[in-house]
Amino acid sequence: MAVESTSILFYVNGQRRQADGNACLQTLLSYLRYTEKLTGAKLGCGEGGCGACTVLFSTFDNATRRVCHRAVNACLFPLAAVDGGAVTTIEAVGDRRGGLAPVQQALVNMHGSQCGFCTPGIVMSMYALLRDNAANRPESQPLSEQDVETNFDGNLCRCTGYRPILDAFKGLVNHNNDACQPSCVLGEACCKVSGNSGCSNGELQENGVDIGDRQQINGVEDQNFDKEFIFPPELIRYDHPALKLAHGRWFRPKTLERFKEIKAAYTAARVIVGNTELGIEAKFKGLEVETFLCATHVPEMNSIVTSADGVNIGSSVTWTQLNEFVSNLNSLAKANSPKRIEEHKYGSLRAIQSQLRWFAGKQIRNVAAIGGNIVTASPISDVNPVWIAAKADFMILDCRTGDERSVAAKEFFLSYRRVDLKPEEVLLNVRIPWNQDPCDLTFAFKTARRKDDDIAIVSAGIRIFLESKSDRDTQKDNYSTHRDAYFISDIILAYGGIAPKTVSLGDAESFARGLPFSEKSLHSLLGKLAVETLLPKDVPGGMPEFRQSLALGFVFKAFLQAASHLKEHCAMNGTRYVPFSDKETNLMKEIQIPREEYRVSRGVQVCTDRGPQTAMDSTGTSVKHLSSLLQVSGEAKYLDDMKPIDGELQAAFVMSSESHARIIAVETEEASQMPGVCRVVTAKDVRGVNSIGPLVQDELCFAEDVVTTVGQVIGIVVAKTTEQALKAVRAVKITYEKLPAILTIEEAIQAKSFAKGVPERIIQKGNVSEVFAVAERDGHTVNGSVRIGAQEHWYLEPHGTIAIPDENGEMVILASTQAAAMTQDVVAKVLGVPMHKVTCKVKRIGGGFGGKETRSLFISAAVAVAAQAVQRPVRLILDRDTDMLITGTRHAFLAHYKAAFKANGRITALQLEIFHNMGNSTDLSIPVMERALYHANNCYDIPQVRFVGKACFTHTASSTAFRGFGAPQSMMIAENVVEHVAWVCKMPVVRVRDTNIFGKNGNSSTTPFGMKFNSDPLLLCWDAALVESRFKERRKMVDAFNESHQLRKRGISALPTMFGISFSFRALNQAGALVHIYHGDGSVLISHGGVEMGQGLHTKMCQVAATELQLPLEMIFISETATDKVPNASPTAASYSSDLYGMAVRNACQELNRNLAPCKAALGDTASWLNVVSHAWLNRISLFATGFYKTPEIDDLDLAKPGSTGSPFFYYTNGAAVSEVEIDVLTGESKNLRTDIVMDVGRPLNPALDVGQIEGAFVQGLGWCTMEEVVKGSTGAHAWLRPGQTLTLGPSTYKIPGFSDTPEDFRVKVLETRNEKDTIHSSKGIGEPPLFLAASVFFAIRDAIRSSRLQYGRDEWFQLDSPASVERIRLAFCDDLLRRVVPDEEGVRPKLTL
């Protein structure tokens, strides 16, 4: 036996490293962040689902003598697996001192980083692509835009909407590739391609300039890797020794013999390759592995070998390697190479490859192996059904005896995650026989909630063996004689997602065998399948009807594809063979567009960049986000990047496992005595008050007698390390007495469980009852209900707090919060100290979106109590799952509506009864409901209204603020009413919108609560959106498309929006700023009350100050937000911070200008700034000033009283959007083909930042209304889960939009208007207003469904709940195939957690 090394050798950023012992068993991310102190790679989820931790891992491939560069997720990558490789982190790519790398600079130039938390991971993904391309791709095949677009399926960004990131990197590729042209929606007609002078991009470019600033990409150098660290020569020579690490906990043998020996000796040893499954089990299921047996260096398990019979794929071959292998076969076939393998032969491999396009993210595919997927035996594995269809054999090796046995894939999966593998056995390789002939066809299908990086809901491998029989004469199952036809000689129907294991449908297969390949056979088979795939209503995983419909839909697609193949490739008696009728043949064409077909997305952003009025005037210009240089280089510090403070301890929460229960006992003794544990802190340790809450103090810092939601904090364990704290948390024993729990809005309504002591909120105008009485006689009323699910914030940086106690009871809180002042207040109260002893500081936060406005308070309060108790600094950073469990969501809504209207679509009265799920504390739920009511008519002038809102108390985590603050939900309700009215009136919806919009057709411009406003900008947006999107023309095109397509449907929708700017609670509309000028060099430091969370607030404030003081921007700096600098600040929210702090900063600067005026006068016009400042100092003139601003003209309305009127808002920000979608009827998958947005944002302080807000909000809204679904157990919805249990914790179960969800054609235009109100430089608030415009996609989806329903003669009103997920879309159709699954004409309304 060769000597086994007990340490590993690797390089990090060009530096040689060795590690041994247990250190090897940590993840690469933990090593980089805590040992190397390289904090550029972030911990966003810890489960491979967000890409924030992406680094480059380079290895030398001895066989090809090439260095291979791959992006990997450091959060799952075991350090031991790094042996022999070189790790490159963002810190080595480029920084401010040494200069940014082109890949970073491109992102800065194109405004591709907002909060910046995702940015290092995204840069590293692109860097890996470029670097591997430079090293290994033939020069004749330069990277294309498509390569860029498909490179980021393992990365998420919650801020940008992805368009600027893609533009930046596509620009970089084009830059390196003369053959490619820069992105423009006009494609070949683009002036940059055609060479014509002047941009002719429709009306969009007319008055504006393209703020995408593509020219700036041209200024970015080529990414030149000659300057980068070379792959260490030592590692080229390195012979990758066998490893025995951590005293035999990690083995990495180099021969199969040794592998067998180890496995025979330690049968419990777990084979490990990518750790993408084991790592998850360890993290979430508490799996503790005694011995790891790493199979990455055993040749027999790592090779792909072809033979006359087929191909042998080693079990440790990664998905990327397999993909490359098949691509290589494709290239050889295409080039007609003598080495080629006939295409039909590797049909099953091609089917697997097609599945890989949407399999996990690139970082996962780069490390995860086929063996891990097979042995894990997930019932929703994407590929296991395809192995069955491929008739693969799994070669099993008995490590004790050395015997090998072969198990057919079909037989391998025994039951839920159980396979035919004994403890001493391992999977050696997979043997796939070649497909037999061109009529032996394998297909693979998958439908998931999201396309990028999402495990299947249902996956399938379908194989059809066709045989031509010209003289056949069979009688089977009453099928008459067929001559000159193709028959199904065999068929395999294998599925994931319809049973606890991967299955093949034996009955249906037997039924189909021998049938002629015809339409009739297909329909008979579908009937058979409908029986065999029937799922119980309460099936684990839910969605029984949808899953069944997918199973049938995939067979339908497979048959059409097979028919199409026959038509293309097979002749019968010399003529082309067309097995299906004309109708079905037409469908073939629709099915021909493969799922992986990918149109490269394009974007145009148009807005007037005013350009500097003077050399010192930067407002109105697209200045880059001032932190962007730090963000792209990983230098920007977020909370958990702060260096440990001397004596710092780590903490973890003890949380309730019950929704509603009396706490009988909390036993902490065992936990307290565990290694490293310092203390278990509970309510007993609170020296101040335990009751907290932003407006109403109805929540507890630590639960005392009763818990009211799963995840409620009962205690906090403080220990030396996070792992120790988490382990001790599991040792705290809590005894409960369960109490009845109310979990949903419906249950709350039934139990009359509403916010305590809070009367319902009402907006009333006129008398709706009278109008209804008349309208009902004419049949001019509609009523119904709208259901809108919750939304998780999914900021990339999870919540966290560091509490640092100091002398004399002082406490400094560093927190990821949008509300520093509220944090200070709440912490002071729980500690029992005056507020002046508590300081809260925030440098920047990695996204907030409302989720860190108040839900950070209970976290900071608990951590502060712990720090006070132990008198040491305490840090607590929530992991993603805990964050999602306990920090609340956007409110789910249920609304009942009744509307009266005239025959011309004019709505005359609207009555709404709106309920939302406030969760277990009041938090901000009442103001959220109030804003919902303020916006419940969206942009429509409805003469008589009665809107009533009630907040439902439930035993779920408190719902909270989320971008839009209740308005998107109520506007969605309003638009639903408009759609319903249009349907009854048989009018185009767009006309009904136009008929009712404020300020048009004689309609008023006064809201139902009596606020008069200027509706001109709203109408400008609305009209411009319709014109610039060519709505009328495209409406016709959509209708024409739908006429000729049955399996694909398109829909188009146009929507306006208006969003009231300012806090609806008057007192919050005040702001302070503090501006210092330092006399030594004249530099300026600004402090203000707002928090930088990616929106560019600090950048805008610096622009305002620079303009006011007439200084270059570099002279101005903002360091942080701190309560000891500017007190009593309102939370950074309500899209109002630029307005508030902009005015406050200007106010302070104006005072400084007044102070300096005598000095300037004394020194003359030519005096430099420094001279003026020095002169002021010498003459003892103050060089600092505070600024204050309060919004004028706004009223506090009391919505507890009906008929309350006034102006709760200063003004409205307006917008309109038009979206067009295409839907795959058989799967419910939709694609956003084009979105046009027109916004009025006054005169933007920074056009590029505002466009970033528009695009980011839109894509976040897209998630809200199309794919993001919070799933919780309750008796009404999702009874297959434990009541109160949340399924959607983490990126694997909860899907926010990914890169491929950005509209294919995304056009944003910012109108050239100015705010007529006196706002900072006439700008307008922009953060929240555009979010609702994504509902244009929701209603475009509805439009597409309606068009299909009409073709089936179904013209009745149907309700589509939000989000319009794949399930809801599919089940809203009423095609024949669906009727086999849901025979009831009424259909099914998929479950939705409210």
Ligand SMILES: Cc1cc2nc3c(=O)[nH]c(=O)nc-3n(C[C@H](O)[C@H](O)[C@H](O)COP(=O)(O)OP(=O)(O)OC[C@H]3O[C@@H](n4cnc5c(N)ncnc54)[C@H](O)[C@@H]3O)c2cc1C
């Ligand atoms: C973010 C993310 C996204 C994902 N997306 C998808 C997806 O879209 N579709 C999908 O189907 N799957 C998906 N997965 C699951 C993923 O495919 C599998 O996790 C992966 O293929 C497992 O490979 P691995 O090498 O990482 O396995 P490891 O984690 O190393 O091992 C997994 C298990 O297999 C065992 N094992 C491995 N090799 C052998 C062997 N040769 N003999 C015996 N036992 C063995 C291990 O002991 C362990 O129990 C995803 C996982 C993650 C984390």
Ligand code: FES
């Ligand atoms: S932190 Fe690693 S993928 Fe999210």
Ligand code: FES
């Ligand atoms: S910039 Fe991507 S998550 Fe904030």
